[in-house]
Amino acid sequence: MIWNSPAEFFAMGGYGLYVWGSFGACVLFMVAEPIMAARRHKQILRTLRRARIAEDLDKEAK
Amino acid sequence: MSNRLINWFKFASPQSFYPLAGKMIPWFWALTAVFGIAGLWLSFFVAPTDAVQGEGYRIIFIHVPASWMSMFIYLVMAAWAGLGLALNTRLSGMMAQALAPTGALMAFLSLWTGALWGKPMWGAWWVWDARLTSELILFFLYIGFIALQAAIDDPRRADKAGAILALVGVVNIPIIYFSVKWWNTLHQGASVSLTKSPSMAQTMLWGMLLMALAFWMYSIAVALMRVRAIILERETHTEWVKELEAVKR
Numbered sequence: 001m002i003w004n005s006p007a008e009f010f011a012m013g014g015y016g017l018y019v020w021g022s023f024g025a026c027v028l029f030m031v032a033e034p035i036m037a038a039r040r041h042k043q044i045l046r047t048l049r050r051a052r053i054a055e056d057l058d059k060e061a062k
Numbered sequence: 063m064s065n066r067l068i069n070w071f072k073f074a075s076p077q078s079f080y081p082l083a084g085k086m087i088p089w090f091w092a093l094t095a096v097f098g099i100a101g102l103w104l105s106f107f108v109a110p111t112d113a114v115q116g117e118g119y120r121i122i123f124i125h126v127p128a129s130w131m132s133m134f135i136y137l138v139m140a141a142w143a144g145l146g147l148a149l150n151t152r153l154s155g156m157m158a159q160a161l162a163p164t165g166a167l168m169a170f171l172s173l174w175t176g177a178l179w180g181k182p183m184w185g186a187w188w189v190w191d192a193r194l195t196s197e198l199i200l201f202f203l204y205i206g207f208i209a210l211q212a213a214i215d216d217p218r219r220a221d222k223a224g225a226i227l228a229l230v231g232v233v234n235i236p237i238i239y240f241s242v243k244w245w246n247t248l249h250q251g252a253s254v255s256l257t258k259s260p261s262m263a264q265t266m267l268w269g270m271l272l273m274a275l276a277f278w279m280y281s282i283a284v285a286l287m288r289v290r291a292i293i294l295e296r297e298t299h300t301e302w303v304k305e306l307e308a309v310k311r
Contacts, residue, residue: 002111009106013117018182022121022175026128029167030280037287044294048309051298 074153076293077302083286090283094276101272109266121179122266126253127274128171131281132200133235135165139207140232143225155221156296158228159211160289164281166204172197184248192241193249196234203231217296 003009012019105123112119139161146154176194177187188194207224214220237244242251253262253270262270297303304310 002107012120013111015116015118015120015182018118018178019120022124022178025174026124026171029171033164033167034284034287037284037291041287041291041294044291044298045308048294048298048303048306049311052304052309 074151076153076156076297077300079153080290080293083290087283087286087290090279090286094279094283097272097276097279101269101276104265104269104272109269110263115183118179118182121175122253123269123273124277125172125175125179126270127277128168128175129197130274131277132165132168132172132197133238134278135161135168135281136200136203136228136235137232139165140228143221143228146221147225147229152296153293155217155225156289156292157285158221158224160285160292161281162204162208162211163288164285166201166208168277168281169197169201169204173201189248191247191249192245193238193247196238196241199234200231200238203227203234207231 010016010020101123105120109120109123111117139158142154142161143158145151146158173194176197180189181187207227210227211220211224214223241247242249294303
């Protein structure tokens, strides 16, 4: 193991800000992007479901 | 009726691709996790400290994969866009549209991690160096592609306009790739090339390659998720969408 303590690991030999700033941004965006894509999919499914219900109600009214 | 049958067997139709993509997504997420965990383990616990840059060099494990993906996704996006332009297939434009935001993200991450690496090593967040500037242009090409498509209401026309922009922008990719050779740049040369053995420790190289694979699988997974939403958005009025289980429920 190259790290003697967790503190040493997080300090990254004095480059903590730069290393964790890079990996942190990656994690943040790579978690947010799939959530946004999943939301977009759910949104369009909801719209489609509503349109179908409206269509069914139209048919019943006639 | 005959038309419907032909369409059903055509792999590239949105109707058959939609469920196929749905089945593939979990597999690509699983691969992302496997490669990602292995890659991160190597990056942080196996790869030794760099003799010159200390621990700061560890940014390479996401900087290089993000940069590679930003270029590769652009080529794939332009290929889909060109295919759509040439053959007028419906799915092509949707694929190009689904890839653009992921490509833009990769270009952004490449610039972001590059800035955070440049500051401690070069003493500057940003320099107008050929490599950095051409990568910034790539980011703007993605943004331009997204904005252009968003500005045109008719999706088929938006696809055509976007395709032309994407294809013209391809010229930027070799410029990025060879910029470190063609110009005298502050950015270092290629760490990995096809013609000579890599100029880094074996474990560093493996960490980087595993992370690149993880980024690759991630990009496929998230682009497939997005293309599924785009397919439904564009095919709203078709019978097959109305017949989907998720819509009938």
